[in-house]
Amino acid sequence: MEKKTVVIGVIGADAHAVGNKIIDLTLCNHGFNVVNLGVMVSQEEFIDAAVETSADAILVSSLYGHGEIDCMGLRQKCDEAGLKNMPLFVGGNLVVGKQNFEDVKERFLSMGFDYVYAPSTPIEETIGDLKKHLGLE
Amino acid sequence: MKFLTVDVGSTYTKLTAIDATTREILGTAQAFTTIESDVMQGFERAWQELTEARPDNPCANFGYDQMLVCSSAAGGLKMVALGLVPDLTAKAARTAASNAGAKVVKTYAYEISGSEQQEIFDINPDLVLLCGGTDGGNREVIVANARRLVAIDRPFTTIVAGNKSATDEIRAIFEEAHKDVVITENVMPQFNKLNIEPARDAIRQLFIARIIEAKGLNRLQAMTPHKIIPTPLAVLQACELLSRGTATQQGYGDLLAIDIGGATTDVYSMAAGTPTVDNTMLKGLPEPWAKRTVEGDLGMRYSLTHVFEQLPERGFPQYEEQMKRVGEWVERCSSQPDTLAQPDSEEEKIEEFLGRSAVALAVERHCGRIADVYTPLGLMHTLEGKDLMDIPAVVGIGGVLRNSRHPEEILKGSLYNVMQPESTRPRNPKFYLDSRYIFAAMGLLRMVDEELACELLLRETKKIG
Numbered sequence: 001m002e003k004k005t006v007v008i009g010v011i012g013a014d015a016h017a018v019g020n021k022i023i024d025l026t027l028c029n030h031g032f033n034v035v036n037l038g039v040m041v042s043q044e045e046f047i048d049a050a051v052e053t054s055a056d057a058i059l060v061s062s063l064y065g066h067g068e069i070d071c072m073g074l075r076q077k078c079d080e081a082g083l084k085n086m087p088l089f090v091g092g093n094l095v096v097g098k099q100n101f102e103d104v105k106e107r108f109l110s111m112g113f114d115y116v117y118a119p120s121t122p123i124e125e126t127i128g129d130l131k132k133h134l135g136l137e
Numbered sequence: 138m139k140f141l142t143v144d145v146g147s148t149y150t151k152l153t154a155i156d157a158t159t160r161e162i163l164g165t166a167q168a169f170t171t172i173e174s175d176v177m178q179g180f181e182r183a184w185q186e187l188t189e190a191r192p193d194n195p196c197a198n199f200g201y202d203q204m205l206v207c208s209s210a211a212g213g214l215k216m217v218a219l220g221l222v223p224d225l226t227a228k229a230a231r232t233a234a235s236n237a238g239a240k241v242v243k244t245y246a247y248e249i250s251g252s253e254q255q256e257i258f259d260i261n262p263d264l265v266l267l268c269g270g271t272d273g274g275n276r277e278v279i280v281a282n283a284r285r286l287v288a289i290d291r292p293f294t295t296i297v298a299g300n301k302s303a304t305d306e307i308r309a310i311f312e313e314a315h316k317d318v319v320i321t322e323n324v325m326p327q328f329n330k331l332n333i334e335p336a337r338d339a340i341r342q343l344f345i346a347r348i349i350e351a352k353g354l355n356r357l358q359a360m361t362p363h364k365i366i367p368t369p370l371a372v373l374q375a376c377e378l379l380s381r382g383t384a385t386q387q388g389y390g391d392l393l394a395i396d397i398g399g400a401t402t403d404v405y406s407m408a409a410g411t412p413t414v415d416n417t418m419l420k421g422l423p424e425p426w427a428k429r430t431v432e433g434d435l436g437m438r439y440s441l442t443h444v445f446e447q448l449p450e451r452g453f454p455q456y457e458e459q460m461k462r463v464g465e466w467v468e469r470c471s472s473q474p475d476t477l478a479q480p481d482s483e484e485e486k487i488e489e490f491l492g493r494s495a496v497a498l499a500v501e502r503h504c505g506r507i508a509d510v511y512t513p514l515g516l517m518h519t520l521e522g523k524d525l526m527d528i529p530a531v532v533g534i535g536g537v538l539r540n541s542r543h544p545e546e547i548l549k550g551s552l553y554n555v556m557q558p559e560s561t562r563p564r565n566p567k568f569y570l571d572s573r574y575i576f577a578a579m580g581l582l583r584m585v586d587e588e589l590a591c592e593l594l595l596r597e598t599k600k601i602g
């Protein structure tokens with residue numbers, strides 16, 4: 001069966017590179033075709049990459065606390081670019097400090113993300129969701 | 138061993154006579170050719186001029202063992218390029234076609250529309266480069282564009298260099314429509330990985346097969362076993378050689394070369410273009426080490442009005458008077474392309490100013506851009522395209538620069554400008570000139586004698602300014 005393609009990257013002006021490499025490796029080990037955009041990735045770059053590679057999901061990381069501003073409008077831009085129903089995953093340290101995660105999650109869901117993860121969620125959990133969502137298991 | 142190189146241009150046919158035994162250029166000659174007139178006539182007149190029986194002519198009895206030919210006749214090879222995302226495969230397609238020496242009239246992204254189909258019909262290109270999708274990536278758009286291309290009733294050949302998973306389907310579309318198609322490797326097999334050489338070689342081969350016939354070069358081709366290649370490709374090969382050198386000769390290292398012509402301006406860079414500023418992140422498509430861009434709207438005669446329209450000085454009241462006079466000169470040159478500025482006249486200054494402005498625009502489009510990003514950590518930068526700020530050499534090539542009395546005044550347009558700090562242009566280069574107009578000839582010679590071509594390039598390229 002053909003590999004599923006996932007676009008990953010750290011959004012905005014965020015330069016935390018270590019987690020991104022781990023996610024890349026882990027996804028590869030689980031049989032995904034990974035398009036890793038690295039750090040400091042703009043929304044447009046996520047979309048361009050997803051269009052060109054015909055990606056099956058976009059997985060956004062944000063670690064430095066400005067995730068909410070950086071992620072705003074991504075869903076609308078996907079719709080605009082013809083990426084209808086593109087599964088959007090987001091995780092890392094999405095906001096500054098200790099906020100009630102349920103509130104944070106609610107805000108990201110209403111921005112159009114499909115899956116929102118609390119800090120220190122193991123990436124394996126996301127991979128499980130990813131496989132389910134893409135009908136791989 | 139004696140070599141003759143022939144460069145069949147749209148206005149001139151240029152010959153260069155080379156002696157490999159004495160390791161020198163014996164002479165050069167050129168003759169006016171018009172697009173309408175027979176290529177052979179231009180060649181014969183240039184040959185007569187080269188071998189004219191004057192007592193001081195070292196080529197009076199010249200005979201050659203091998204002949205090498207390049208051509209940009211009729212403005213070269215007209216192409217359009219199609220890709221998917223503007224900054225990704227559409228840009229990769231454009232880069233591949235430009236590097237092959239073609240004149241890329243237009244680049245299209247996404248599925249083309251009916252009016253864009255009409256536009257391609259009107260352009261009537263010689264070749265079309267169809268790209269889109271990484272291998273295994275998007276296939277809908279490239280397949281849709283293949284269908285749209287076969288519906289255009291023009292005799293162009295299409296080169297397909299896109300998503301390999303779509304190639305069988307695309308081949309069937311073209312075969313069913315009885316349209317010429319050549320399928321080669323993807324220009325972007327993986328995301329952000331460029332692979333332009335196969336497409337470039339395919340374009341080159343088609344150039345030989347198809348264009349030679351159309352432009353009446355077949356009689357010249359019959360005179361030599363060496364394949365005729367596009368002139369810009371020959372120039373690119375010379376730039377590459379001058380930069381890299383050979384096993385025994387040291388080249389210039391990184392360099393930028395500029396050829397400003399009557400209708401177009403070509404810019405070549407031989408450099409990786411990695412960031413010169415700390416804390417810089419690379420963005421966008423990787424750039425080929427040897428890169429050519431061609432600006433169809435920048436030139437000293439046929440496109441001088443476009444240069445004038447883009448002058449940054451326009452719109453400032455303090456320049457109004459000067460701009461009026463520049464405008465008058467532009468009008469004169471556009472209506473009479475053979476107008477020449479008198480030495481030491483105001484017109485000569487205007488001409489140099491316009492040349493400098495055209496070079497500034499062409500180099501700005503060729504170079505990368507750096508942008509500031511304020512992060513919580515402090516200031517960082519992003520770079521898109523090549524950073525050429527530390528490039529040590531800028532070489533002027535082609536007729537306009539060679540015929541100018543102050544070529545360095547024109548080449549200064551390539552310099553870094555504090556008013557546009559984002560444009561990563563050379564800050565402190567030395568200027569050089571192709572003083573004998575031999576770059577195309579040396580690019581050809583390189584194919585048979587690389588050491589000699591390098592030696593002559595190093596000898597005949599002169600430092601100026």
Ligand code: B12
Pocket residue numbers: 013014015016017018019020022023059060061062063064065066089090091092093094095096097117119120121122123126512513514
């Ligand atoms: C190393 C580090 C840096 C280094 C980064 C070096 C580099 N190039 O990678 C430097 C010094 C540059 C740095 C800078 C900053 N940092 Co810092 N940094 C860290 C630190 C100590 C470790 C990060 C790390 O590499 N962890 C190891 C990797 C493996 O884990 P990870 O990155 O968290 O990724 C995992 C998970 O988050 C998760 N994950 C990530 N993305 C996603 C996505 C999905 C969908 C899912 C499910 C999971 C997931 O999976 C990953 C793999 O297991 C953390 C603190 C910490 N212990 O986490 C702070 C931390 C991330 N930094 C922080 C901050 C504030 C900054 C700065 C803004 C200012 C500062 N204080 O220096 C700048 C921002 C610079 C910028 N432009 O990005 C804060 C963020 C606070 C917040 N969000 O509320 C943290 C949490 C420290 C803190 N407690 O204050 N930092």
